[in-house]
Amino acid sequence: MHNLGFALEGAWKVLAASLILGAGLPAIFALGIRSLAWGAGGDAEVDHAAPNPAGKVLGYVLFAVVILGVLLGITFIVASGFGKALSFEHIYPTIVDK
């Protein structure tokens, strides 16, 4: 049953990476929406608080983080299509040969 070992080894890595990207990025996106609502105030929130401009800025910063994450995903698809891979060796992603 060597295959089971390999599969479990791959599975937990996939789970860890997917939790960060697949649940983490939507969570940041949700925070961004919450910030925008905070910034808009009034009907956007259940408690009808006054608008707060800081919320808008924070919201767009959070959206930018999500967009960067998505761009990373697209880069990965394109890079692997051309026989390249993304390396996280230097923390920030770089494109290397497979």
Added chain:
Amino acid sequence: MFRRRTSGENYLRGLSPFSGWRYRGDADGVTETTVILALVVITALGFDFTNGFHDTANAMATSIATGALRPKVAVALSGILNLIGAFLSVEVALTVSNAVVRIQNSDGTPKDSLTSDGGTALLLIVLCGLIGGIVWNLLTWLLGLPSSSSHALFGGLVGATIAGLGWAGVNWNGDGSKLDGVIGKVILPALMSPVIAGLVAAVGTWIIYKVTVGVAARFTDNGFRWGQIGSASLVSLAHGTNDAQKTMGVITLALIATGDWTDTKNIPFWVKAACALAIALGTYLGGWRIIRTLGKGLVEIAPPQGMAAESASAAVILASSHLGFALSTTHVATGSILGSGVGKPGAQVRWRVAGRMVAAWLITLPSAAVVGAIMWWIGHALGGGLAGAIIVFVLLLAAAGYMYWHSRKTPIDHNNVNDEWDEKTSERVPAGTAS
């Protein structure tokens, strides 16, 4: 177009102006192989097409269900992204069949024992395998069940190989050095990937609802619809790169078997273009029955759930292909959508529909294998040559025509895909045909 002479072939020497080479299409026995090759290419593109419309739902079902995209816009977007994705898959997937059957050497060339007759033996196995995959894809589409196209293809190939070469022709368990074989590349990932995707989507959904407590629903829904469109697009692109490759590999294998192509490092451009177009057209056609089951049947999806589900799918698909962990987009997408139902407090999950899907997954590989094997036996009984190939091809057309005709009795298209899900109706008639 030029083909090297092989000793076993029966043709008139001296007809060709090229010494030792012969132009395809000369009046001799070899045109037979060419016709079979053409049938294989057409059938492979047909499979690619069913692969496209079978999997539109994986990316777009949630966006259509929540109204983030109008149905026609969703399938058009997904089709275009699949087209782009397919062209991006430069990597050679020639050895795709090696994961499950032993008809190729490790460098991608076909086994010599299968090409000694000019390639017909290999072509028949590939043709029957593809037919097994198509028939199963069409049947599950008719029933509105999202089953895995890769399992259908692998199943068909396994069945045709067992029929043609015996049980030893199948790579069941790999050689122990890496994740390989039917168990390692097909069965284990199929068991694990929906669970992983479901878990990620459930966590994502739960966090999203926690974070946005106190924000007006109209405000969150608008925002999350945009998030949904983005994440669904990513899934479509990844699908194009992953799935079109398999058909490209199969067609190139057939071309190598007959000697029409020799380069194992590259794929002919026309093959790539044809496969990309076939999968994109299939996606654009939209498997509305399956979209309906995934978008309306499993869970009533709200935009935040839709975004969590598609993000989870995209992340799991990308992370797995990065780590070389083969899996089916369909299993991942279904797991994610279920997870988004589990993660939302108070959401209803129709476990009965989910159970029916899981049952379909379990029998996909063996069922496609049975079709593939029967087709091979029929083709073989008719001599294994041109007559056999034409008859199995005609059988495929008849089965496809019958299922299409059957589907017209309860049509589902972009107009009624989002109708309310009626559990009672869907009990009597197969899932997806409600209302």
